[in-house]
Amino acid sequence: MSTVIVADRVTKIFAEGRRDEVAALQDLSLEVNEGEFICLVGGSGCGKTTFLNLVAGFLSPTDGVIYLRGRRIAGIEPRAGMIFQSYALLPWKTVFGNVEFGPKMKRLPKAERRAIAERFIRMVGLTGFEHFYPGQLSGGMQQRVTLARLLAADPEVFLMDEPFAALDAMTRQVMQEELIRIHEQSRKTTIFVTHNIDEALILADRIIVMSARPGRVKTSIQNDLPRPRHVDMQLSPRYLELKTQIWGHVEEEVRRHIEATPRDPGER
């Protein structure tokens, strides 16, 4: 199996040299293999999102390097496609226009663009809504559009920043199963950020637990739950075993984070 992403001792410090300097990541090293679905888990403030932003090239590391198929990431990286928690759909484009955006930026001919967009709109189950604007759709439907948009743009790596966090529990479950199905079809290398252990256990091949600030890899756990996965496997003994194990790691870090966070001086 070949490695797609290599993060080599990546450090990210915000507001460096100032009094409010924050080390978000410290010497984080991680390798992601071809076709692998990994979940980054950890409490808030562990630098999960910062790491995704570094892979997408929205931020540049203070120290260390990230390689995507051997090429160093410098600047915004269309090879690593991102799904944002807040959708980031273009409100003036219809569902079709949004999904077609990636192929259009690649200057593909119109007929081809149309075929690609239609295919992925069908894949996420939004056929019939092509001419709706994002503002006319529910949150779950909007997130499906971002999924179709990402699939249509066809980047080498998928990055997902808590994409289902804003959805209600039931929609979330449906979307997770849909994502599993899509991943099984496309086999795209995916880094998925979540603070929900159940979500990580359903989706991931491998779960990376991150330490509290400054973030680094605390442990990496192979998720050997059999595929295809369904929600009902949450009752299996192996599931509970893994969940307990992961929660043990996460809890330790969350406690450390709470203790390390200085109390607000205004608080009594």
Next chain:
Amino acid sequence: MASTGERPRTGRARARLGETWRSFALGTLSVIVLLSVWQAVTAGGYISPIFLPSPLQVFRQARRYVTDGSLFWHVMSSGRRVLIGFVLAAIVAIPLGIVLGTSRVAKALFDPILSIIRPLPSLSWIPLTILWFGIDEGQKYAIVFMGTFASALLYVMESTRRVDPLLIKAAQNLGATRVDVLREVILPGSLPGIISGLKVCLALSWTCVLSAEMVAATQGLGALIWFAKDWNNMALVMVGMVSISVTVLMIDTAFRAIEDRILPWERHQRRRD
């Protein structure tokens, strides 16, 4: 929400229509009440017609000026001046504002000039523009231009700068180049702000043209009001005033129809509010 299907949406549309009718009826009622009170106090002799002509007098004046066509002619002269001055200002302000909104260097260069021009009321430009253009049409266009340009520029700049940076990041992440970002994200993203800014500027350009016409013009609503004042004909003054309101109202309605057409994604949002 869209997923609820067609039926509830038409039901809501009907409710909305009922609402529209009710507010229209209430609006008409308040105008009728205002007119009757006005008629009562003037015809009853509580207020001398020297200070406030009665609505009937105003109506008679209006009828005279409408039937001989001169009111229409005044409206058209003012309207043409507004339109040309305003369009010229918009043509310069829109591209320039987008450049200033996206380039920090350009903004740093232009900011001081803009802050000097912006506070100047259009009236203060009258002496210079008369010197440069005489009292012809050119001077009226210049007044409207100078009176609206800085505000229009500011509106365009602000709306360009207020485009959600997340959308720009998302577009770049999907492979958009700088030019793509400008065309696909910044332009459509700032369009609603630009249009509502231009609407304010259009109202502003009416103020500009009327003051310019009061100072130096023989035609136009401003000139009409000023002559009427000299003739001590307050009913005619009020005809002029009402004509301004009606014209601006009509232009506003037309503008809103255009807005609906070029901002289809905003339409459903506005309706939902």
